[in-house]
Amino acid sequence: MQIITTTTALQELAARFAKYPYMTIDTEFLRESTFWPILCLVQVATDDESAIIDPMAEGIDLQPLFDLLQDENVLKVFHAGRQDLEIFHHLNGEVPKPIFDTQVAAMVCGFGESVGYDTLVAKITGKGIDKSSRFTDWSRRPLSERQLTYAEADVTHLRDVYKFLANKLKERGREEWVASEMEILRAPETYFIPPM
Template sequence: MPQTLTTTEALAAFCARAALEPYVTVDTEFLRERTYFAQLCLVQMALPGEDEADAVLIDPLAEGMSLEPLYELFRNEAVVKVFHAARQDLEIFHVDGNVMPRPLFDTQVAAMVCGFGEQVGYETLVRKIARASLDKSSRFTDWSRRPLSEAQKNYALADVTHLRQIYEHLAAELSRTGRTAWMEEELTTLTDHGNYVVDPENAWRRVKTRTNSGKFLAVLKELARFREETAQSRNIPRNRIMKDDVLLELASTKPRSAQDLSKSRLLLREARKGDIADGILAAVERGLEMNPADHPKFDKAPDRSSLNPALADLLRVLLKAKAEEAGVAQKLIASSADLDDIACGGREGLWAHGWRFEVFGEDALRLCNSEIALSAKGQRVKIIKLR
């Protein structure tokens, strides 16, 4: 039967054992349908080995439970913390404990670098590497309800027990192919604290609109800021305050009074009075009073008037050939928009740095500078040096 830790003392004892190991695998179960910030409901951990005591469930909802021993382990740089598709887990730990697990190993990122394709799922890796199958029947259950069923516990533990074999396989493969630095480069972005902070100042950029009017965008920015700050302070989903289509309607109609709000087609009745109504009207006022010089603007679309379609097509052929040679997905190296930018003379982008430049970017620039040519040899593309 899976062991569940429900006291800080038990967690501290397990983390003390983990601190002596080279790595620990970690996963979480959470809910966020009814809250702004994800509600952490369960943490799963496993140490190297096959003993049942090496894998545990941690109940953060247990009375008196503190996760500080876990966060202390996360700060211990002698132990690798292994996750799969870690972004949401990292967000939770950043918000809850202001901690970022280091050093980190993300098996999804590692698998991508090792040629398993883009954003490969955990179930796929379990099948291909661990030669096992997963019971996914408990995936969408309510993890906040107690007691947890045995099916839920077994499902949760499988997410960290198989992860041990997957980690060891992928770590060895990265070492064998000399691509450990590739993965570390990807993890630099993943572990950047800035990725997990939602700034109300920029919340308007999440709202899709084709309107470029400065006054419209100024009001939209203030409305989006108000919605984000209110959702964060009340810990409820932003759409519970107002949906995007309501923001767009209000930015267009620019209501100045409760009577104006009453004419809205989309605003919910309960939002036409009280704190929400007051906040909406204040946000509209701030937007209308904003100095035109401070009006928000969308980032300029790249100028592709000089696009050379033939060169763009050659770059696509080169990318395909280099991606197949490296055994990584094309989209991981460069996007179609990146190729058009390069063909227009653009020299900046993710493709222009690190391992992407080594694999593709350097030859892409050489192709643009007429230093290499492409030819077909059987079913393969061959690069010919011109100078």
């Protein structure tokens, strides 16, 4: 398991990821007592590797990640990604592009509306996910091995889910259905919260 805590390591990771057609991505954050969520972890994976980026590591600059998230040649795959996208828009002023949301794709493929990640993983891969760390305090350091394993699983299983759903959409000729929904998620105004 790779834990990225320096800008140099992040630059190297981003350079490797930029060579792939897609990457899976998820975040862990705190939102209970803040208007804007506090980003605590970013998990990413390609077909060949996965990593956990620690945005709270002292001195780390997330710009290499932000640049990767704007790379048009790499599809960013999320599950129920609206909150993740909102965080990146807030931090960087840009919504990642291009994007694919497996929750939306699952609905189009007949898995039901707003299907949960663990349910989708179980139905598609037959694997169970340990969700005991779901409601943990992601801002506390050090993180336990169990927390890190949980976080990493959110992007490693997502690879299989994405490939399965992408194939189903292609078989059924429904790729455009998902693309139109992605336009809504890509629109910056989706994440504009007017001041009270």
